Amino acid sequence: xxxxxxxxxxxxxxxxxxxxxxxxxxxxxxxxxxxxxxxxxxxxxxxxxxxxxxxxxxxxxxxxxxxxxxxxxxxxxxxxxxxxxxxxxxxxxxxxxxxxxxxxxxxxxxxxxxxxxxxxxxxxxxxxxxxxxxxxxxxxxxxxxxxxxxxxxxxxx
Numbered sequence: 001x002x003x004x005x006x007x008x009x010x011x012x013x014x015x016x017x018x019x020x021x022x023x024x025x026x027x028x029x030x031x032x033x034x035x036x037x038x039x040x041x042x043x044x045x046x047x048x049x050x051x052x053x054x055x056x057x058x059x060x061x062x063x064x065x066x067x068x069x070x071x072x073x074x075x076x077x078x079x080x081x082x083x084x085x086x087x088x089x090x091x092x093x094x095x096x097x098x099x100x101x102x103x104x105x106x107x108x109x110x111x112x113x114x115x116x117x118x119x120x121x122x123x124x125x126x127x128x129x130x131x132x133x134x135x136x137x138x139x140x141x142x143x144x145x146x147x148x149x150x151x152x153x154x155x156x157x
Contacts, residue, residue, distance in 0.1 A: 032094075032130040033155070039084055039092035039128050040137050044148055046073055046082065051113035051146050053079075058111035065106030066099045066126070074106070094131040101125055107141065115143040125151070 005013075050062035053076045062075035070088070073079030084092040101122040110116040115124070121143050129136040135155035139148055 032132065033135055035084075035092050035095055036128055036130050036135050036137055039089075039095040040139070040150075042082065042089065042092065043071070043126065043128070043139070046071070047107075047141070047148055049073070050075070050079075051109050054109040055111065055113050061109055061111075061116070063106045063108045066097055066102060068097060069095075070097065072106075096129045096131075098127040098129065099124065100127075109146060112146075114146040115141060117143055119144060 047064060050064055050073055054061040057076075060075055062073060062079065065072040065074055067081075067083070069085060070081060070083035072081045082089055084095040084097075086093045102124045103117055103121075107124055108116040115121075117124075123143060124141045126139045126141075127136055128139075136152065137150065137154075138152040140151045141148055
């Protein structure tokens with residue numbers, strides 16, 4: 001005697017399969033926009049931290065020094081190196097940094113939180129780019145106030 005699947009069994013199996021596919025699909029998608037946003041938020045917060053530290057401790061000012069895969073917060077005793085790698089800051093793995101108009105020693109802050117680079121200096125620009133180079137964010141620091149502004153956001157929703 002042959003036995004076939006009933007309609008109810010087929011519907012239940014289809015629902016279970018749909019649930020499994022819905023749970024597994026995000027694991028295969030590209031999270032580069034989220035990694036880029038995480039890097040931007042971390043960098044933004046660390047720049048504000050360096051400014052606040054310098055205002056509170058003018059005799060020991062903070063400096064942000066840039067690397068190809070992150071940056072160093074020099075000055076505060078709890079500062080350190082932030083790298084956009086799986087072992088350091090995994091939420092931003094693979095984000096690349098490009099800086100222009102940044103002094104060789106990094107971005108120093110003065111006692112009021114402004115950049116200590118001179119009034120006629122160009123605005124330092126920090127570009128964060130994903131592995132594929134499709135998404136990017138450009139931050140600009142204003143020398144006189146130390147304010148950070150988002151200049152460009154390409155390829156982000």
